[in-house]
Amino acid sequence: MTLAINRLSRRFADFRALDDVSLSIAPGEFIALLGPSGSGKTTLLRILAGLDFPDAGALDQDGRDLLRVSARDRGVGLVFQHYALFRHMTVFENVAFGLRVRKRARRPSKAEIADRVDKLLKRVQLDGMAQRYPSQLSGGQRQRVALARALAIEPELLLLDEPFGALDAQVRVALRRWLRHLHEEMGLTTVFVTHDQEEALELADRVVVMNRGRIEQVGTPDEIYQQPATPFVFEFIGKSNKVPVRIHGGRLQAGDQRFEADALEGLADGSAVAYVRPEHLALSTTPLENGWKATLRHVYLSGSVAHLELEVPGLGQTLEAELGGEEAQRRSLQSGMHVTVQPRHLTVFPLDGKSGEPDLARRRVVHP
Numbered sequence: 185m186t187l188a189i190n191r192l193s194r195r196f197a198d199f200r201a202l203d204d205v206s207l208s209i210a211p212g213e214f215i216a217l218l219g220p221s222g223s224g225k226t227t228l229l230r231i232l233a234g235l236d237f238p239d240a241g242a243l244d245q246d247g248r249d250l251l252r253v254s255a256r257d258r259g260v261g262l263v264f265q266h267y268a269l270f271r272h273m274t275v276f277e278n279v280a281f282g283l284r285v286r287k288r289a290r291r292p293s294k295a296e297i298a299d300r301v302d303k304l305l306k307r308v309q310l311d312g313m314a315q316r317y318p319s320q321l322s323g324g325q326r327q328r329v330a331l332a333r334a335l336a337i338e339p340e341l342l343l344l345d346e347p348f349g350a351l352d353a354q355v356r357v358a359l360r361r362w363l364r365h366l367h368e369e370m371g372l373t374t375v376f377v378t379h380d381q382e383e384a385l386e387l388a389d390r391v392v393v394m395n396r397g398r399i400e401q402v403g404t405p406d407e408i409y410q411q412p413a414t415p416f417v418f419e420f421i422g423k424s425n426k427v428p429v430r431i432h433g434g435r436l437q438a439g440d441q442r443f444e445a446d447a448l449e450g451l452a453d454g455s456a457v458a459y460v461r462p463e464h465l466a467l468s469t470t471p472l473e474n475g476w477k478a479t480l481r482h483v484y485l486s487g488s489v490a491h492l493e494l495e496v497p498g499l500g501q502t503l504e505a506e507l508g509g510e511e512a513q514r515r516s517l518q519s520g521m522h523v524t525v526q527p528r529h530l531t532v533f534p535l536d537g538k539s540g541e542p543d544l545a546r547r548r549v550v551h552p
């Protein structure tokens with residue numbers, strides 16, 4: 185099933201919850217919609233489910249105009265953050281529900297329903313729990329029942345809205361890995377809403393980063409992390425240092441130092457902003473090309489990794505570097521040091537001379 189989302193917009197009074205959103209989803213793909221609260225993820229999911237309608241745009245599923253198809257007939261399975269299981273029904277009855285309420289002509293026989301529910305409960309690793317009530321299950325088990333219920337109708341499209349959002353961190357990680365395996369087994373086209381970047385990067389074939397009702401970038405998890413297309417994506421995904429710079433004669437002026445950077449070719453002189461990831465900053469005791477003098481302010485050790493807060497007088501700001509714990513301990517004994525960055529690890533976004541905003545048309549993508 186190929187799903188083509190074409191220029192969808194949705195307003196609530198004056199507010200644009202979705203603004204000209206287009207995306208094509210391939211059969212069997214696992215898509216994560218990732219963005220901060222209020223970026224339009226749920227609105228897009230609800231439109232896909234047929235629970236809400238756009239003011240403009242089209243939704244096409246293999247040549248079928250989905251906007252004319254009722255939610256019930258779209259063949260979508262839905263799971264939300266809050267379990268929404270029927271509390272007075274057993275696990276078995278919850279999973280069987282979507283089949284039992286079908287019109288008589290399409291309703292499977294009792295025996296077929298029992299067989300299908302049994303198989304699904306095995307698939308979500310809840311066999312033996314069919315007669316329990318939701319109140320007798322853990323949060324993670326309830327979400328697996330919700331997933332089995334969504335799968336029971338054999339949907340063509342699975343829509344998941346923060347399905348693990350209410351669970352504690354450990355259960356969340358275990359369930360998302362389990363979901364990824366399930367997806368590899370079943371190959372069901374899936375759209376997964378989350379504001380958790382780790383979840384999106386680990387689960388999805390492609391991540392759609394949303395901001396203020398618009399798509400900022402669509403790419404594989406690796407592309408999104410290694411080649412953020414906009415300053416928003418750079419700041420939202422992973423950690424980053426942001427440094428105001430000037431492009432001047434094919435090099436960067438950053439504070440009191442001049443830098444080489446790979447992506448400057450063809451860019452006119454002017455103001456810009458450069459980003460570098462903490463893991464791409466290296467420390468040295470001697471001055472090197474592409475570096476500043478720095479003083480270590482704090483070391484934050486977390487497991488095997490250390491985050492170093494560096495004061496950089498020549499830049500007038502602090503930078504964060506990330507090192508292995510052992511190296512960080514050695515470094516922390518040194519008073520003076522230099523922090524350097526490879527030309528390929530500086531991503532530069534020129535600023536528009538008039539608005540002061542990033543001018544994305546003039547950006548060059550760096551391939552690390």
Ligand code: ATP
Pocket residue numbers: 196199200201219220221222223224225226227228379
């Ligand atoms: P979250 O992660 O918080 O769920 P989201 O990215 O899913 O955020 P949406 O739920 O799609 O965001 O909402 C986008 C914006 O549209 C929000 O600012 C929200 O307040 C607004 N909005 C959504 N539904 C309605 C509605 N029925 N009436 C008015 N405003 C709405």
